Ligand SMILES: *[C@@H]1O[C@H](CO)[C@@H](O)[C@H](O)[C@H]1NC(C)=O
Ligand SMILES: *[C@@H]1O[C@H](CO)[C@@H](O)[C@H](O)[C@H]1NC(C)=O
């Protein structure tokens with residue numbers, strides 16, 4: 172059997188023989204496109220929850236190290252409740268928390284990871300009792316150089332920073348349902364729950380780390396993400412040969 176390089180040489184020879192009359196030979200690299208699969212990382216949180224703030228501060232050191240290897244999303248805990256007139260959702264830390272969740276969801280939707288993540292860190296820096304207020308939303312948008320009106324984030328969350336924009340409210344409801352679908356339990360309000368590539372790897376709840384078999388330090392999460400990334404992108408998957 173002829174190897175592909177032999178065939179290539181024959182083709183080059185044939186095209187050289189045809190000399191000036193033939194178009195230039197274009198050699199296509201068959202495997203030149205390296206598709207890089209990102210690791211899905213999900214944080215199940217509530218914007219005003221002290222455990223979530225702790226989790227997000229640990230993750231701040233993770234995100235900066237593995238930003239290009241992850242697809243990070245935050246999913247919010249709450250209860251769909253038609254008696255809640257503004258959001259249709261009960262948030263454990265009150266309606267201001269619902270507004271804070273909306274701010275973060277809208278910024279996540281309309282900005283890049285780096286800006287969105289800094290926006291969340293900025294929210295937390297102001298203290299959890301101020302999260303969800305228009306002042307914090309607008310001031311953090313400014314600090315992180317988010318174009319509140321132009322990016323779409325403001326339209327989504329409410330230009331005035333109220334967190335009651337129509338799109339934002341529907342994002343919150345979708346998010347709460349998504350959290351339920353991920354089995355991040357609603358009854359016991361486990362915020363934060365960390366899910367790496369579909370596996371719940373760690374929970375921060377009641378001021379303690381729980382069920383964190385592979386550890387809960389930034390280095391432990393980085394290691395788990397690196398492992399998943401290598402697994403998802405290893406030659407064994409066969410993706411490159413499809
Ligand atoms: C990132 O994850 C979200 C939520 O799971 C998903 O909807 C989205 O398509 C993913 N994006 C990429 C680029 O994989
Ligand atoms: C639903 O919302 C109403 C109005 O705020 C509240 O009184 C009630 O406790 C909520 N129900 C649940 C299950 O959280």
Ligand SMILES: *[C@@H]1O[C@H](CO)[C@@H](O)[C@H](O)[C@H]1NC(C)=O
Nearest residue numbers: 351352353354355369370371
């Ligand atoms: C959630 O739990 C249900 C019931 O145990 C199960 O059928 C479903 O596959 C689980 N979903 C996820 C995303 O783990």
Ligand SMILES: *[C@@H]1O[C@H](CO)[C@@H](O)[C@H](O)[C@H]1NC(C)=O
Nearest residue numbers: 400401402403404405406407
């Ligand atoms: C995939 O295979 C190539 C060529 O054999 C090798 O250089 C590369 O390190 C492999 N990548 C992984 C992630 O195993």
